[in-house]
Amino acid sequence: MKKWVFLTTLLLTCLLGYAWADDFLGAPLPPDGETIISREDRIEKRYSVPYHELIKFYKDALKDFKYVKAWDRGDSVYMEDHLNRPWHSITIIQDGENVTRVLIIKDNWTWIIGTLVIRFIGVFVVLFVLYAALSLAGAVISRLVDRPKKKKASAAT
DSSP: OOHHHHHHHHHHHEEEEEEOOOOOTTTEOOOOOEEEEEEEEEEEEESSSOHHHHHHHHHHTTTTTTTEEEESSSSSSEEEEEEOSSEEOOOOEESSSOEEEEEEOOOOOHHHHHHHHHHHHHHHHHHHHHHHHHHHHHHHHHHHHHHHHHHHHHHHH
């Protein structure tokens, strides 16, 4: 019984920060932040919390999300969702010693269509480069193959 009470108390203590946490479009936000920008497509908050603590908060909060990828950019961490969640990305930016900003952006059609257009154009650029390289290689090879035939024909006459 004592072990059960101890484990329950420990679990509640560890999850205490998540109990009062906010969220934006299903993405977690730590409590007690100063809102800088709040629109329906993005939210940016400033926290008087060290940068590494917010990174730990988000890694713990998103550890069960299989398709969330994170990139460390030195003074910021960019986390992007590769599934079908309403939010697109979470960026944690270090502003100072104990000042950190969190930016959450909603997934939008501009991003989706832009990515598809870039990929569509990229496929044709790659195909054009391959066509040009193969055409050049074919021309060079056909001239090399035809040269001995021309030499034999000119030697016979």
